[in-house]
Amino acid sequence: MLEGEVFARDQVALERRIKAARFPSRSKTLENFDFTFQTSVKKQVLLHLASLRFVELGHNVIFLGPPGTGKTHMSIALGLKACQAGYAVLFLSAVEMVTQLLEAQEQGTLRKGLSRLLKPDLLIVDEVGYIPFERSAANLFFQVVNSRYERGSMMLTPKRAFSSWGEVFGGDVVVAIAMIDRLVHHAGIIGLRGSGYRLKGKENSLSQWRKALRG
Secondary structure, X not given: OHHHHHXXXXXXXXXXXXXXXXXXXXXXXXXXXXXXXXXXXXXXXXXXXXXXXXXXXXXXXXXXXXOOOOHHHHHHHHHHHHHHOOOOEEEEEHHHHHHHHHXXXXXXXXXXXXXXXXXXXEEEEEOOOOOOEOHHHHHHHHHHHHHHOOOOEEEEOOOOOHXXXXXXXXXXXXXXXXXXXXXXXXXXXXXXXXXXXXXXXXXXXXXXXXXXXXX
């Protein structure tokens, strides 16, 4: 009976952590990741990350590659593993994070907004670089990175190479360099290649669509 009660309590706590993490999906696990399609990352690398040693050390993980190559799937899968291990996790897109901080700044509650992003053991920021930011937004993004530097893990899924980050972050190359410097100092960087998984089996349709657009 005691073992059953402990198990039930652990499950309730796990469910609470997963809900607090705000994952867009719970179905994206390491077990169902298609390594036969995404061959540019070895299974052993993800299994090593799943040990969560990087979270324990406060290090970062960066999945860098084009859209549809599995970056979000892997970040959710590792985030779920972290929740199962008892870590606090928060998942949000780069646009969501910056929007929340801009709103907090307007309302005079920026310190509280930043504090919320500093609390999780692992902060996952998805879709970095999909939409360029104004300088004010770029500065807020930098504040998050700087505040978490050597204190808490971050996981990012940028689609653009670091050389383009000046463009992404308001044209401020200085801020971009400072951000990259802090992110990669203690980081595992996994480069992903290939076409998007969502287009798997649709290459002919995509080719015809492109020809139609060209007239």
